[in-house]
Amino acid sequence: MLGCHYGPKGFRDRVPRVETNGLPSGGRVLCVAMFIAILFAVPLPPQVAQRLLGGALTDGVAYSRLAELTDTIGPRLSGSAGAEAAVRWARQKFQQDGLSVHLEAVKVPHWVRGEERGEILPEPGIVGHPLVLTALGGSVGTPASGASGEVVEAHSIAEIAALGDKARGKIVFLNHTMGTKGGYGDFVGLRTRGPSEAGKVGAAAVVLRSLATASLRSPHTGTLVYDPAAPRIPAAAVSVEDAELIHRLLQRGTVRIRLWLGCRWLPDADSANVVADVRGREIPDEIVLLGAHLDSWDLATGATDDGAGVVIVMEVGRLLVKDLPRRTVRIVLYMNEENGLAGGKGYAAAHEAELTRHVAALEADSGSGRPVGVTMHAGEGGVALLKPWLGPLESLGLGEPAEGEAGGADIGPMAPAAVPFVGIQQETSHYFDTHHSAADTLDKVQPESLGKAAAAFAVVAYALAEMPQPLPRPAAQPARNRQEPAKPAPAH
């Protein structure tokens, strides 16, 4: 049944129509050349597409592996026993699948959470309230007696700075209006940079309204980035409900908060990226890289961030070893995406010499939602080159590929080497309901959507590895700065 969607008729319909009328002579020559190139391009053979789609959609392997990863290994924060267990688990799965797998050592930061709690202190006529909070990743802890102070509210980095002396010794409450997933990119700077900005004006601590699109009193963590030039002060996210409460109480008068954060830094730990190759049958030195991150936050089992990505790219490997494409497809399970990016930076550094032979890179780090589109950041003509190969994606409801945001935190460090980035866009309307919270658990994953996402990654990866010519390379770019994510924000 799937075949009917990407059979010969479907393919003909998708051949780009070449219009020559009115074009100048040079353009006409170019068009003829493109037409010839397309005729010579052998698109994705239907029987291969059928095996890839059929395997991803019906074998159930991605979902059962996600259950195994999350239920039997659990949270995987860098430096934790869970992270190391996940490395061993992934290596074994790749071996089982017949991929050539090895570990690449990375040194990772090791931060642990400890006990944490907080409260709004009682004021005359106003009862005290417990706060549901969680330390931001990387925060320093408070003294054992806690950190306390009067609350001052700010809504932007500029407003923090403008507080000046008014923030001295106070708790800076960072409030915002995130309501949809797009708000993450708008406000994540409050989380990453807010604590140091508050430290610069002498604040005692920071509480941030969770970056979330839904809340049942559930705080969302995520990394902060301390500015070396600023005092390091403790910082925690409070649930949306608690943020609204603080905001309301500030309308009534003085609000004082006390919080206890037991989090602390340990010495850097030894860990690893897991690198597995589906060796290309004709041009094995050219590499299509698929990345996802094996680490997760510690509050939950990271089923959607990024367990889903892990099993999606593993599934591509499992399916492609049965239908080897021309080029090598490399699956990289990065370590430490969440709080340091040591894996992403480490891979780019260790493989610097061969990045020119990385013909494309994709990252699966947007959860387990169904695929909704393919985007590309490549050189001119890349979209037209790939388009004829993606007919099988019609059966998943995807339209044609388009220029657009593509990339990811882990593959970002390869941008200076002008590696073309391809993105499989996924449905993410509920992604930030649970992102970085204790509710990022397996039950949030729909097996059907996960299978469709794996199918889309498999088809695109096969196409990129099988096309006679690789994608044209884009202009080299600086590596992405985590503190200033692009919009729409990559999920990190």
Add this chain to the structure above:
Amino acid sequence: MLGCHYGPKGFRDRVPRVETNGLPSGGRVLCVAMFIAILFAVPLPPQVAQRLLGGALTDGVAYSRLAELTDTIGPRLSGSAGAEAAVRWARQKFQQDGLSVHLEAVKVPHWVRGEERGEILPEPGIVGHPLVLTALGGSVGTPASGASGEVVEAHSIAEIAALGDKARGKIVFLNHTMGTKGGYGDFVGLRTRGPSEAGKVGAAAVVLRSLATASLRSPHTGTLVYDPAAPRIPAAAVSVEDAELIHRLLQRGTVRIRLWLGCRWLPDADSANVVADVRGREIPDEIVLLGAHLDSWDLATGATDDGAGVVIVMEVGRLLVKDLPRRTVRIVLYMNEENGLAGGKGYAAAHEAELTRHVAALEADSGSGRPVGVTMHAGEGGVALLKPWLGPLESLGLGEPAEGEAGGADIGPMAPAAVPFVGIQQETSHYFDTHHSAADTLDKVQPESLGKAAAAFAVVAYALAEMPQPLPRPAAQPARNRQEPAKPAPAH
């Protein structure tokens, strides 16, 4: 603008059409009598309706009082300082509003939660997991070293009993399939009776899948009822996510749990119902009772359960003192609905002699959603008698009143006295998302919906207190048994 909905034309349309053709002579006489009665009935005067609706919909008093109650007083579990503060607060508000208010002492159970936590213990090849749990209200605590054991799953009271010796020393995990609000009535028996049933077969403790329609790792408490004939064992609700995890892990093999519950019972405490009268201008001895409960669970500020009900019925009092109806409208803010019903039982006992003069009772304990209908459990003809008075509710989108489920936990003890119960049905599709959980907070309340609910209660209360004849009384019924709630379940 509101007037156009309940003006003269609207009233004419709503006069019940009396059909006499073909009726036997006795019936004809009855019809003529009814017709005369209706002509003499002066329905709700438009200017009064306008004042009631306008005040409830635009003054914003109900919402601002709910904010004050939840933000400045907070949780109100029986026996707590919050509960007593709420009693004082409510008395003061009634006084401000010009009602005649007094307290009626009730002795209430005093249960406190303490620290609580739990975990799934590691097994060979399976990591341990923290459990997000909360003690069921009234549970005994565990020893300081916790209660632990292997998990056995059951889905009904019958399945618990059928476990027999297999449950001895184990943790009984009560799982179910609640997905919509209707599931509450289906499965609440697992919460109330499950712990004692598990105790009877020798279990060490119980963990219950939370009774919830949404979850972000948020457990929902609620009362259990220990059977005096069974051993008292500790019981907690786990979040839906944790329940699903336990269920999945049981497919993999043995699951062991340890939980620590610091909850305990203290001596019964002195507390009170707050009783406030809008004294009727003509027949003050006849009483229309409006109830809501002032106590809440301790995990949150009880904004929807039942802070909303409290401010709704207070709003009726505030509005009616400006337009006194014939009969007395009595507002009763009951204490201890959640874990004992001392207030509801106490009121019915203390007022036993005058319950025959309680001409109707309504309870507001379904949250803050907009009103969607009026139901009634009264004697025959009650609906027809009330209907002409409810024209103003058309402007709120309500249809005609109907026979149906009406009542509530607090007014239930008046059922043996054949008090007619009237119900204002409210929109409750999200009520069980937060019910009895830490997420029952003010932000879940839409001021507009709350205002509409207060408006509906005001109109119905005025009508019941102003109609020339009171509602016919239903047959006397036994008092409702909390352990076997009617379906659809009253929200308790």
